[in-house]
Amino acid sequence: MRTAYKERIARRLTWVTALIILIVFVLIYLVASFTVVRNIDYELQLETDKHKDQIFLVNGEIRFLHMDEWEEMEHSQIQLNPIFIEIVDLEGKSKDRSPNLRENHLSFSPEKSLKNEAWTQKIGASEVRTRQIPLYNAGKHEGYLLLAKSFDDTRELLDNLRNVLLVFYPMILISLYLTMRYLAGKSIEPIQEIIEKTNQITQKNLNERVPEPELEDEIGQLTRSINDLLGRLEQAMKREKQFTSDASHELRTPLSVLRGTLEVLIRKPRTSGEYEQKIQTALGTIDRMSAMIDQLLALARVENAKNLVREELELITFLEEKADQISSEQKRKITFQSQVSLPIYITTNEKSLEMILDNLLHNAIKYSPEDSDIFLRVGKSGAFPYIEVADSGSGIAEAHLEQIFDPFFREKEALDQGIPGTGLGLAIVKKLAQESQIKLSVVSKKDVGSTFRLDFPSQS
The missing domain is CATH 3.30.565.10 (Histidine kinase-like ATPase, C-terminal domain)
Incomplete structure (x- = not known):
């Protein structure tokens, strides 16, 4: 099945642009995800820095530095996005946790504290971003402080962004294909005009030419090339016609002379001298024809060589x-x-x-x-x-x-x-x-x- 040239142009451009848009959308999603996760991790870092010097584990018991000030500071904050806190010993046994955790526990992973990195985990039906730091007392490692912040709003934001991009992607591709197809069709209109005009030019009207556009672009170059080709074809046809006409004329003349000589010979009896003269004339004519035919054959061999x-x-x-x-x-x-x-x-x-x-x-x-x-x-x-x-x-x-x-x-x-x-x-x-x-x-x-x-x- 033959596909129109404008269709092939539109498809190729659409595929290339689709790949570029896909890369851009993936980059947008990755940048957005990286940015919001980094902000949450930064907030966790701030909370960690705030609490790490206020809580201690001493012989398995929790101690607070300036307990009154700490409780007053916690109760004075309006927490729209609360922080979850849990304190565990070296074996990961929970010593205390914030009431908003209810019966849930934060994930304990000692190796995470060494890498000083946050991770995402599930708590019940919710998703949180967790960070873990070690607790020391007099230089002795007593346990760990686990802090977490809800990741539900961030996950919803990222999912919404992903869904929007997935919905818009095919819509953009369809619009892009239709636009490319229209523009490709408009772009090749001059070529279609050239095709229509050249289809009208035959051997009988080789003197006609394709109208040349004013712009010095590829279409103009194509038009001039076609017109130059038509000019060469016209000249070749003229030379061929002239060659055929000249060849027939040049051959007709000696043939006429030869025929006339022979007709004169058969009209009446001649003397041997007259016969010899006429035969010499005929032989000379034949020699000239042979020379001409040899030259014509030589020219044909050269042209076909x-x-x-x-x-x-x-x-x-x-x-x-x-x-x-x-x-x-x-x-x-x-x-x-x-x-x-x-x-x-x-x-x-x-x-x-x-x-x-x-x-x-x-x-x-x-x-x-x-x-x-x-x-x-x-x-x-x-x-x-x-x-x-x-x-x-x-x-x-x-x-x-x-x-x-x-x-x-x-x-x-x-x-x-x-x-x-x-x-x-x-x-x-x-x-x-x-x-x-x-x-x-x-x-x-x-x-x-x-x-x-x-x-x-x-x-x-």
């Missing part, structure tokens, strides 16, 4: 060999330059880095005049290794610098000049760089050239 295996790679040797390889394959001079003399070791995926460099170097060759220089540089900026691929070709217009990494984007000038390409190479480079945690940047000036830079994380 997870946890690329990274190994240690010595960068200078790797780049020098790559420059020689591309120079040999493309019949173009690529100048390798190292800005450091010591080896540079990085941890990366070698195949990903190789694909990045292949695309960047092929682009540099493709968009540069045959007699221009192409440079492959390596160096370190502090603890951060970097690679640069620089050319002195046609360059990129500043307005297009952000678009060149989008799939199928190609400048109109390149299309007009008939420079071959699919517009997927730099998209693959960007994806691979992101997967390998490499920072990719470009500096370019029209008709001057471009420099693509790869900055690696610190290897220390």
